[in-house]
Amino acid sequence: MHNLLTRKLETFAPLPEADRRLLDQTVQRARLIGERQDLIREGDDPSHVYLILEGFACRYKLLPDGRRQIMAYLIPGDFCDLHVFILRAMDHNIATLSPCRVVDIPRARILEMTERPALARALWWCSLVDEATLREWLVNIGARSAEQRVAHLLCELLLRLEAVGLTSNGSYDLPLTQVEIADTMGLSHIHVNRVLQRLRAEELITLKNGALVILDVPRLKAFSGFNPNYLHLAEHKGSKEPRR
Amino acid sequence: MHNLLTRKLETFAPLPEADRRLLDQTVQRARLIGERQDLIREGDDPSHVYLILEGFACRYKLLPDGRRQIMAYLIPGDFCDLHVFILRAMDHNIATLSPCRVVDIPRARILEMTERPALARALWWCSLVDEATLREWLVNIGARSAEQRVAHLLCELLLRLEAVGLTSNGSYDLPLTQVEIADTMGLSHIHVNRVLQRLRAEELITLKNGALVILDVPRLKAFSGFNPNYLHLAEHKGSKEPRR
DNA sequence: CGTAAAATTGATCTGTCTCAACGTGGGTGG
DNA sequence: CCACCCACGTTGAGACAGATCAATTTTACG
Numbered sequence: 001m002h003n004l005l006t007r008k009l010e011t012f013a014p015l016p017e018a019d020r021r022l023l024d025q026t027v028q029r030a031r032l033i034g035e036r037q038d039l040i041r042e043g044d045d046p047s048h049v050y051l052i053l054e055g056f057a058c059r060y061k062l063l064p065d066g067r068r069q070i071m072a073y074l075i076p077g078d079f080c081d082l083h084v085f086i087l088r089a090m091d092h093n094i095a096t097l098s099p100c101r102v103v104d105i106p107r108a109r110i111l112e113m114t115e116r117p118a119l120a121r122a123l124w125w126c127s128l129v130d131e132a133t134l135r136e137w138l139v140n141i142g143a144r145s146a147e148q149r150v151a152h153l154l155c156e157l158l159l160r161l162e163a164v165g166l167t168s169n170g171s172y173d174l175p176l177t178q179v180e181i182a183d184t185m186g187l188s189h190i191h192v193n194r195v196l197q198r199l200r201a202e203e204l205i206t207l208k209n210g211a212l213v214i215l216d217v218p219r220l221k222a223f224s225g226f227n228p229n230y231l232h233l234a235e236h237k238g239s240k241e242p243r244r
Numbered sequence: 245m246h247n248l249l250t251r252k253l254e255t256f257a258p259l260p261e262a263d264r265r266l267l268d269q270t271v272q273r274a275r276l277i278g279e280r281q282d283l284i285r286e287g288d289d290p291s292h293v294y295l296i297l298e299g300f301a302c303r304y305k306l307l308p309d310g311r312r313q314i315m316a317y318l319i320p321g322d323f324c325d326l327h328v329f330i331l332r333a334m335d336h337n338i339a340t341l342s343p344c345r346v347v348d349i350p351r352a353r354i355l356e357m358t359e360r361p362a363l364a365r366a367l368w369w370c371s372l373v374d375e376a377t378l379r380e381w382l383v384n385i386g387a388r389s390a391e392q393r394v395a396h397l398l399c400e401l402l403l404r405l406e407a408v409g410l411t412s413n414g415s416y417d418l419p420l421t422q423v424e425i426a427d428t429m430g431l432s433h434i435h436v437n438r439v440l441q442r443l444r445a446e447e448l449i450t451l452k453n454g455a456l457v458i459l460d461v462p463r464l465k466a467f468s469g470f471n472p473n474y475l476h477l478a479e480h481k482g483s484k485e486p487r488r
Numbered sequence: 489c490g491t492a493a494a495a496t497t498g499a500t501c502t503g504t505c506t507c508a509a510c511g512t513g514g515g516t517g518g
Numbered sequence: 519c520c521a522c523c524c525a526c527g528t529t530g531a532g533a534c535a536g537a538t539c540a541a542t543t544t545t546a547c548g
Contacts, residue, residue, distance in 0.1 A: 042473075059379070061379070061380075061383050063383070063387055063388075063469060067387045068387075069382065069383040069386045071379045071382050071383065072379075083372045083375065083376075086365060086368050086372055087369070087372050087373075087376070087476050088476075089473070089476075091376050091379070091380075091473050091474040091476070092474075121330060124330050124368075125330050125331070127371070127375070128327045128330055128331050128371070130375065131327065131371070131374065131375045131378060132331070132335050134375065134378040134379060134382065135303070135305070135315045135316075135336060135378060136305075136335075137382055138313065138315050138378065138382055138385065139305050139307070139313040141385050141386050141430065142313045142385050142429070142430030143307055143311045143312075143313045143430060144307075145503085146503080177525085177526065177527090178526075178527065178528095179526080185386070186385065186386030186387060187504075187505090188504070188505050188506075189526095189527090190504090190505075190507095190527095190528085190529090191503085191504055191505070193527065193528060193529090194504095194528090194529095197528085209513095225307060225308055229286075229333065229335045230335040230336075232331050232332075389535080390535075390536070421493085422494075422495065423494080431536075431537090432536070432537055432538075433494095433495090434495095434496085434497090434536090434538080434539095435535085435536055435537075437495065437497090438496090438497095441496085453545085
C-alpha cells in the first residue's frame with residue numbers, strides 16, 4: 001500500500017506512477033505538534049501548505065464575544081490551507097485537537113503538483129469535497145435536531161476515517177472534548193452532554209475516553225438522515241471515462 | 245466597462261486582453277428562466293456550466309421531512325456548477341429565486357479557460373471564495389442570534405452586489421420571500437418576520453416589495469459582527485506580486 | 489374584482505441555554 | 519506514593535429564544 005496522501009488522492013482517480021513517486025517524496029519529513037496548538041492564524045499568509053498525517057485538527061473562527069465556531073475537522077490526508085495558495089490571507093484559524101504529525105509542503109512543490117494534470121485534478125477534487133462537506137454541515141446545523149446533528153457528525157467521521165483506514169468495524173478514536181463538539185454544532189456543552197447520554201441510552205453509540213463505538217451503523221445513519229453522496233467517495237468505481 | 249464576468253474575475257487580478265476577449269465571447273448568448281425554476285437537481289451531471297447574468301438563484305437541499313435548507317445565494321457573475329466539472333454528480337439542487345438571465349457554457353469552453361493560467365487562477369479563486377462564504381454562513385447560523393444572522397446576510401449581499409454594480413448607496417433589490425430567508429437562516433418564517441420588524445424598528449433597514457434600504461451601513465455591520473475579509477475582495481489593490 | 493401567495497399577529501409550547509453545583513479521573517509535585 | 523489539582527464530564531433548576539399552531543390582513547396579479 002502506498003502512503004496516506006496517495007491513498008486519499010486515488011479515492012478520486014488512479015494516478016500515474018510518476019505522480020505517486022512525487023507524492024512519496026513530498027510526504028517524507030513530518031514534524032510533531034502537540035494538542036491544542038494553533039497551526040495557522042487568521043491573517044497569516046503561510047509559506048507552506050500543511051498536510052495532516054496523523055491526528056485531528058480543526059478550522060475555527062472566534063467571535064467578538066469569545067464564542068468559537070469550529071467549521072471543519074481535518075483528519076489524516078487533509079490539507080490545511082491549500083486555498084491560501086490563491087487567496088493570500090487566511091480568513092480563519094487552524095488548530096490541532098490531538099497531537100499531530102504534519103508535513104510542511106513548500107509552495108514550489110504545490111506548484112509542481114498543479115502542473116501535472118492528474119494531480120491538479122486530484123487537488124481540485126480535495127477542495128471541492130471540502131466545500132461539499134461544508135454545505136452538508138450547514139444543513140446539519142441549520143435544519144437538524146441536536147441529536148441528529150451529533151449523530152450525523154459521527155457518521156461522517158466514520159466514512160472519512162474509513163477512507164484512510166482508521167476505523168475498525170464501526171469504531172474509531174474521537175479525540176474531542178464535549179466542549180469542542182459543542183463549538184462545532186452550535187450547541188452548549190451541557191446540551192451536548194445530554195445528547196450523548198441519549199444516544200447512549202438508545203444503544204446507538206458508546207463513547208468513553210475518546211473511544212467511539214457505533215453499535216448500529218445503519219440505524220445511526222437512518223436516525224441522522226445521513227446520505228454519503230456529498231463526500232464523493234468511490235468516484236472511479238463506476239469506471240467512467242474522464243469527460244471532454 | 246467590460247462585461248459582468250470580466251468585471252468579477254478582475255476583482256481578483258487583472259486579465260490579459262486575450263482572456264477578456266474569450267470571456268466576452270463566452271457571455272454572448274444568454275437565455276431567460278422564470279422565477280422558482282430548478283436549474284439543476286441533485287444527482288444530475290450537467291453538460292454545461294451555468295453562469296448567472298441577471299437575477300438571484302440559490303443552492304439548496306431537501307430533507308426527508310420536507311424541510312429545505314438554502315446553502316448559498318447565487319447572484320450575477322456567479323457560476324452554478326463549476327464543481328461538477330470534477331465531481332461528476334450534483335450533491336444538491338440549484339433553483340432560480342427571481343427571473344434570471346443565464347449563460348450555458350459548454351464544458352469544452354471551461355476546459356479552454358482552465359488552460360489559460362490567469363483565467364484558471366481566477367476560476368479557482370471563485371470557488372475558494374464560495375467556500376470561504378460557506379464557512380462564514382456556518383458561523384452565522386451556528387453562533388449568532390436570529391437578528392444578527394439576518395443583518396449579517398444583508399451586509400454580505402450589500403458587498404457582493406456592490407462588487408457587480410447592483411447597489412446604490414446602501415440599497416438594493418432583494419427578491420426573497422420571508423420563507424426563503426427563513427430556509428436560509430434555519431429559522432421559522434414567522435420568526436423571520438418578527439426579526440425584520442425589529443430591524444426596522446431599530447431604524448437599521450427598510451424592506452418592502454423586495455426593495456432593501458440599509459439606513460445605517462456601519463451600524464448594521466457593527467451589530468451583526470460583519471468582517472468582510474472572507475469575501476476576499478480587493479485582492480490586487482495592495483499591488484502584491486503573484487507569488488512563486 | 490377575485491384569488492392565491494405573502495406578510496403579519498397572537499397565544500402557547502418546547503428545545504436549548506444559562507447558571508450553579510458536584511463528581512471524577514489522570515497527571516504532577518511534594 | 520499519596521494528595522492535590524484541574525480539566526472534563528455530569529446533574530438540576532429556571533429562563534428564554536425561537537418553534538408551532540391558528541387566524542387574519544395585505545399584496546400581487548390574472
